[in-house]
Amino acid sequence: MSQENENILEVQGLTKRFGGLAAVSEVDFKVRKGGIIGLIGPNGAGKTTIFNLVTGVYKVSEGTVNFEGKSITDLEPYSIADMGVTRTFQNIRLFKNLSVFDNVFTACHLSATYSLPEAILRLPRFRREEKLLKEKAQGLLEIVGLQDRADVVASNLPYGLQRRLEIVRALALDPRLLLLDEPAAGMNPDETEQLMRLIADVRDRFKLSVLVIEHHMDLVMRLCERIVVLNFGIKLAEGSPDDIRGDARVVEAYLGAPAPAGGK
Amino acid sequence: MDSYIQGIFMLAGINLMAVLGLSLLTGFTGLFSFGHAGFMAIGAYTAAIMTSMLKLPFIVGIVAAGFTAAIFAYLIGRMTLKLKGDYFCIATLGFGEAIRLILDNFQGLGGSRGWPGVPAHTSMLNIFIAVVIGVLFLSNLVRSRHGRNLIAVREEELAAQIAGINVVRYKTLALVVSAIYAGVAGAFLAHYMTFIQPKMFSLIKSTELTIIVIFGGLGSISGSVLGAVVLTFLPELLRAVDKWRLVAYGAAVILIMISRPRGLMGGMELTPNGIKKIIAERKAKKAAAQRSEP
Amino acid sequence: MTQFFQQVVNGLSIGSVYALMAVGYSLVYSIMNFSNFAHGGVIMLGAYFGFYAMTLLKLPFLASFAVAALGTALLAVAIERIAYRPLRMRKAPFLYFIISAMGASIFLENIVIATIGPTFRTYPEVFARTPLSLWGLSIGRLDLIMFGVSALCLSGLVAFIELTRTGKAIRAASYNIKAAALMGVNTDRVVTTVFALGGLLAGVAGVFFGMKYTVYPQIGVITLKSFIAAVFGGLGSLPGAVLGSVILGTLETFVAGYLSSQFRDLIAFVILIGVLVFKPSGIMGKPTEDKA
Ligand SMILES: Nc1ncnc2c1ncn2[C@@H]1O[C@H](COP(=O)(O)OP(=O)(O)OP(=O)(O)O)[C@@H](O)[C@H]1O
Ligand SMILES: [Mg+2]
Numbered sequence: 036m037s038q039e040n041e042n043i044l045e046v047q048g049l050t051k052r053f054g055g056l057a058a059v060s061e062v063d064f065k066v067r068k069g070g071i072i073g074l075i076g077p078n079g080a081g082k083t084t085i086f087n088l089v090t091g092v093y094k095v096s097e098g099t100v101n102f103e104g105k106s107i108t109d110l111e112p113y114s115i116a117d118m119g120v121t122r123t124f125q126n127i128r129l130f131k132n133l134s135v136f137d138n139v140f141t142a143c144h145l146s147a148t149y150s151l152p153e154a155i156l157r158l159p160r161f162r163r164e165e166k167l168l169k170e171k172a173q174g175l176l177e178i179v180g181l182q183d184r185a186d187v188v189a190s191n192l193p194y195g196l197q198r199r200l201e202i203v204r205a206l207a208l209d210p211r212l213l214l215l216d217e218p219a220a221g222m223n224p225d226e227t228e229q230l231m232r233l234i235a236d237v238r239d240r241f242k243l244s245v246l247v248i249e250h251h252m253d254l255v256m257r258l259c260e261r262i263v264v265l266n267f268g269i270k271l272a273e274g275s276p277d278d279i280r281g282d283a284r285v286v287e288a289y290l291g292a293p294a295p296a297g298g299k
Numbered sequence: 300m301d302s303y304i305q306g307i308f309m310l311a312g313i314n315l316m317a318v319l320g321l322s323l324l325t326g327f328t329g330l331f332s333f334g335h336a337g338f339m340a341i342g343a344y345t346a347a348i349m350t351s352m353l354k355l356p357f358i359v360g361i362v363a364a365g366f367t368a369a370i371f372a373y374l375i376g377r378m379t380l381k382l383k384g385d386y387f388c389i390a391t392l393g394f395g396e397a398i399r400l401i402l403d404n405f406q407g408l409g410g411s412r413g414w415p416g417v418p419a420h421t422s423m424l425n426i427f428i429a430v431v432i433g434v435l436f437l438s439n440l441v442r443s444r445h446g447r448n449l450i451a452v453r454e455e456e457l458a459a460q461i462a463g464i465n466v467v468r469y470k471t472l473a474l475v476v477s478a479i480y481a482g483v484a485g486a487f488l489a490h491y492m493t494f495i496q497p498k499m500f501s502l503i504k505s506t507e508l509t510i511i512v513i514f515g516g517l518g519s520i521s522g523s524v525l526g527a528v529v530l531t532f533l534p535e536l537l538r539a540v541d542k543w544r545l546v547a548y549g550a551a552v553i554l555i556m557i558s559r560p561r562g563l564m565g566g567m568e569l570t571p572n573g574i575k576k577i578i579a580e581r582k583a584k585k586a587a588a589q590r591s592e593p
Numbered sequence: 594m595t596q597f598f599q600q601v602v603n604g605l606s607i608g609s610v611y612a613l614m615a616v617g618y619s620l621v622y623s624i625m626n627f628s629n630f631a632h633g634g635v636i637m638l639g640a641y642f643g644f645y646a647m648t649l650l651k652l653p654f655l656a657s658f659a660v661a662a663l664g665t666a667l668l669a670v671a672i673e674r675i676a677y678r679p680l681r682m683r684k685a686p687f688l689y690f691i692i693s694a695m696g697a698s699i700f701l702e703n704i705v706i707a708t709i710g711p712t713f714r715t716y717p718e719v720f721a722r723t724p725l726s727l728w729g730l731s732i733g734r735l736d737l738i739m740f741g742v743s744a745l746c747l748s749g750l751v752a753f754i755e756l757t758r759t760g761k762a763i764r765a766a767s768y769n770i771k772a773a774a775l776m777g778v779n780t781d782r783v784v785t786t787v788f789a790l791g792g793l794l795a796g797v798a799g800v801f802f803g804m805k806y807t808v809y810p811q812i813g814v815i816t817l818k819s820f821i822a823a824v825f826g827g828l829g830s831l832p833g834a835v836l837g838s839v840i841l842g843t844l845e846t847f848v849a850g851y852l853s854s855q856f857r858d859l860i861a862f863v864i865l866i867g868v869l870v871f872k873p874s875g876i877m878g879k880p881t882e883d884k885a
Contacts, residue, residue: 090461116463130454134580141451142462144444151472154443155436161443168444186576186583208463331691378866382873385628388691389824390869396817397862404855502813506695513692542707549700556693557679 043068043212043244044089044120048098051084051268058084059268061098066212071238071245073255075279076265077288082248083125085265086214089246090122091115102212117145122214123201125248129189135200136185140172142207172207178240179203179233195226199233206237213237215247219254227251231258256280264288305423307535312426313487315527318511319433319520320480325509326517327441328473329453331388333505334395338368338478340500341398342485344408347417347495357420361429361486368482369475376471395505402497413496421491429487433480438520440476449473450518481508503545510548513555521569599730600850601843606736608842609743610805613798614819615826615834616750617669617791623767623829624787625681627690631672633816634701635792639665639799640808641705647717654719662796669792670785672697681784698813705810713807739801746797747835750790754831759786767829818861825868827878836876 044066051059059081066072074082087093089100091112100108107115130138147164154161176182179199184192189200198218205213215234219227231254238245249255255262256276264272264279266288272279279285317339324330345367346360371394379390403411440446448469451459460466489495515526534544567577614636621629642664646657676693720738724731754760759782765773766783774780802815819838826837841861849857868875 092457092460111465112457112460113463113465116461121463122461124458128455128458130451130458132454133450134583137447141444141447144448145463147444149444151440151443151445154445155439157439165443183586184583186579188580188584191584204458204462325688329686329688331688333695378870379873382869385622385626385687385691385828386869386873389628389821389865392817393821393862393865393869396814397859397866400859400862404859503699506699509692509695510699542703545699545703546707549696549698549703552696552699553676553693556685556689556696557676 041067043070043103044246045101046085046089046098047101049085049088049095049100050097051081051088051093052096057268059088059265062265062268062270064263064270064273066244066246067260069238069242069244070261071234071247071259073259073262073276074246074248074265075250075252075255075262076271080265081268082265083216084268086122086216086246086248089115089214090120116208116210119209119211120214121205121208121210121212123198123205123216123218125216125220127197127201129197129201129204131188131190133189134185135181135187135189135192136172136176138189138200138204139175139207140168142204143168143171145208146171175203175207178206178237195222195230198222198230202233202237206241209241210243212244212246215245215249217248217250219249219251227254230254234258307532309421309423309426309487309491311528311531312430313421313484313491314508314511314531315430315524316426316433316487317481317484317508318515318523318527319430319437320477320484321508322512322515322520322523323437323440323449323480324473324477325512326515326519326523327446327453328449328470330470330473332391332474332477332509333388333502334391334393334398335477335481335508336500336502336504337391337395337398338372338481339485339488339504340402340497341368341371342482343489343495343500344402344414344485345482346486347414347489348408350420350490351414351417357418357425357490360420360490361483364482364486365479366482368478368485372475372478373471376474380467380470380474391505392502395500395502399497399500402500409496411497413494413498415494417489417493417495419490419493421487426487429483433483434520434524441520445469445472453518507548510552513552516567519567521573522567525569595729596850598728600846602730602732603736603850604843604846605839606733606740606842607805607846608839609740610798610801611819611822611838611842612835613743613746613794613801614816615823615838616747616831617795618820618823619826619829619831619834620787620791622823623831624763624770624784625677625690626829627687627694628820628828629791630691630694630820631676631697631701632669632791632795633813633820634698635665635669635672636795636799636802636816637705637810637812638668638701639796640803640812641709641799642796643800644714644716644803644808647719658797658800661800662793665796665799666789666792669788669795673784673788678781678784702810702813709810711810713809714803715807716804719804735801735804739805742797742801746794750794751831753790759783763787814858818858821861821865825864825875827875830875830877833875833877 042065047063049059049062050057062085074085076082084093088095091107091110095108099106102118102120107118107120130141133141147168149161149164173182176185179202181196181200181203184196189197192200202218219230222230234245235258237243247259259276262274262276262279263270264285271288272282272285317335321332321335324332342364346364349355349360349363350357375390375394379387402408408414448459448464451462451464452466452469456466511526511530512523514530515522534541567573617632618629639661643657643661646652646660652660676697677690680689680693720734724733725737754763762773762778762783763786765778766780770780802812818841822837822841823834825841826833826835841864844860845857848860
């Protein structure tokens with residue numbers, strides 16, 4: 036019982052096959068409530084695929100995904116998001132032609148309840164909730180320091196800020212579990228440092244649990260309490276940063292040595 | 300007003316009605332239809348049945364037209380909106396042509412020779428009222444969380460899903476609403492022409508509607524209004540070169556897509572707020588450019 | 594029974610022309626993932642090229658064929674350059690490709706109406722109208738030639754794709770165009786080749802169509818049906834396009850023969866609805882999961 040409540044996400048025997056190819060096979064791991072877990076592995080290891088499975092973008096071939104004790108294995112992405120799991124994308128997917136503000140404003144929609152007729156007739160509930168949504172979006176932008184650029188069209192934002200915007204857009208959904216796919220990709224060391232502080236900060240402020248894919252080893256080692264290592268779709272190792280640093284198999288996988296037994 | 304000019308105005312209003320719906324579907328939701336003339340046909344024939352055969356008032360005909368078109372749209376949406384890529388376009392194309400072929404062969408409604416003697420109920424006033432309601436409805440819709448969700452679907456479908464938007468449901472909403480507009484436009488058209496014929500609702504009609512939306516600019520209601528008025532009047536004024544009209548349309552569509560894909564007014568509105576927004580975005584862009592310079 | 598086989602023969606001959614058209618849609622779809630609606634216009638112009646080559650230039654039959662096919666190949670490549678390439682360069686969304694294709698299709702159809710006019714034109718008679726008698730069936734000479742040449746062209750296409758280096762690049766690109774580009778495949782060349790191939794076949798199909806029926810600008814309904822045949826077979830699959838076309842052609846002649854020719858044009862749409870409801874990926878298409 037207590038065990039169940041401790042873990043916000045439990046993944047068991049997760050497998051995804053594309054045609055004959057298993058991109059992910061029999062992967063198990065858990066995310067503790069409030070924890071920051073790292074997911075690492077060489078290119079093509081299946082990290083993004085796991086995100087796609089957890090968020091419902093791909094249908095699971097085998098295995099289960101439980102969120103807060105409930106199965107989300109076969110749900111549609113929007114209902115998984117509605118339940119409190121959201122993510123960012125490796126290849127940033129913003130609403131490109133919309134302003135920074137509108138990106139966040141749109142994603143706040145789950146905090147409003149007014150219906151279509153109420154919107155068309157501009158009834159009081161519409162006005163009230165719309166005002167709250169605006170304030171919420173504004174507040175979120177301030178937290179990540181994007182308030183000065185609220186009117187900038189998203190695609191005109193510098194790369195590092197686009198990643199930041201994607202994170203706030205995810206936060207607008209009031210998630211309890213946030214999945215970040217290579218949030219520091221393409222950032223300089225300075226930006227990476229700021230990003231790390233931002234992640235730790237929002238985790239505390241929003242009482243989030245975080246699962247993060249990252250190639251910057253330095254960031255992962257300092258940020259995460261536990262790390263799951265994937266290689267060829269198989270879980271290679273799991274443990275604290277220190278365990279992982281010292282694991283011979285992990286070093287081997289990263290240095291591109293022959294695949295370990297069990298891989299293909 | 301001269302009755303010729305009045306006629307063109309009414310036609311522009313009817314076109315605008317259909318274009319408004321398509322603007323929601325294509326401009327705001329990013330779905331492309333080859334079959335909206337089919338919804339117009341359904342609206343036109345349904346309304347004509349109500350007023351001409353059953354002798355019911357025009358308003359009943361209009362409501363029935365919108366309702367019937369909505370049902371068809373819902374069924375098509377259920378069938379195809381879950382599918383990826385082209386299949387929705389293909390389905391609308393098949394739908395539009397099938398409706399026309401069925402009407403062509405259905406002698407009870409006049410077949411391909413057409414159906415004369417539909418009462419002339421359409422007037423400057425009732426068109427104007429319908430268009431005003433149509434514009435208000437649409438602009439209130441797009442400036443709400445529901446409208447923003449539609450725009451999110453257009454911008455980036457996967458990100459919309461992940462943001463908790465039920466993409467299929469919102470696409471269906473856009474399709475059904477746009478079909479209602481087309482159905483109502485069909486009803487007005489039938490009672491303006493007083494004669495309907497399947498040929499009036501061909502693929503070319505569907506594409507013309509889409510062209511107007513593109514000219515006006517994807518994601519702009521004022522653009523659609525402008526587009527519908529200009530592109531109804533221009534060909535009337537330029538009767539002499541009428542046969543080159545569609546040639547020019549075709550070339551212009553390609554040109555717009557490769558150079559200014561969002562059309563004349565893409566994403567912008569000619570309203571006080573809309574203009575303010577454009578200015579704010581300009582300023583923000585300038586400020587960003589200055590910031591990035593050392 | 595004879596009537597049955599007679600219908601099969603007629604169906605195969607019209608089906609083979611559909612196949613020539615349908616393959617062009619599928620080829621482009623397999624590489625670029627959008628339905629190139631301008632292809633219908635290219636086919637229509639193929640019919641005109643052949644017609645004028647025979648009547649104005651007084652070229653012999655085979656030479657006219659070559660002129661039409663080369664003309665449409667060039668036209669198809671030109672359309673790609675003008676209407677699609679800028680969008681490809683910009684990585685524009687799929688919607689823009691479809692709209693651009695629609696623009697091209699409207700342009701082609703109406704420029705013919707504006708210049709040549711909407712009237713029907715009849716090809717000069719190349720083959721005697723008297724049918725051949727084989728096993729008690731009467732087979733039109735033109736039908737036989739249509740079937741033979743179509744089969745030849747399609748085999749040629751298959752050979753090209755299976756055996757040549759460029760063909761290999763096309764297959765790689767149809768599997769995954771981005772990965773193919775990373776592995777050094779020149780995607781611009783692949784796209785150009787694909788449009789040229791589709792254009793060649795469109796020319797052949799256009800001439801046959803013109804010879805069997807007549808030439809007029811609005812043959813859109815026919816090309817639309819060939820497109821539906823491609824959907825039926827599974828968009829992006831060449832064998833599928835051929836199979837879908839042959840089935841559609843045969844069904845149409847059967848319906849026209851046994852029911853009523855009024856319903857003939859509806860068959861395609863009935864099939865379309867069936868496919869969309871029951872198996873959107875068609876007979877031989879592969880269902881895909883979008884990459885996130
Ligand atoms: N939609 C798909 N169809 C076919 N194969 C896929 C699909 N998505 C992923 N794959 C395959 O699954 C494997 C794992 O891919 P994935 O994107 O999960 O790797 P990754 O660990 O995120 O790598 P990277 O560090 O490069 O982002 C790869 O071989 C990839 O080609
Ligand atoms: Mg990845």
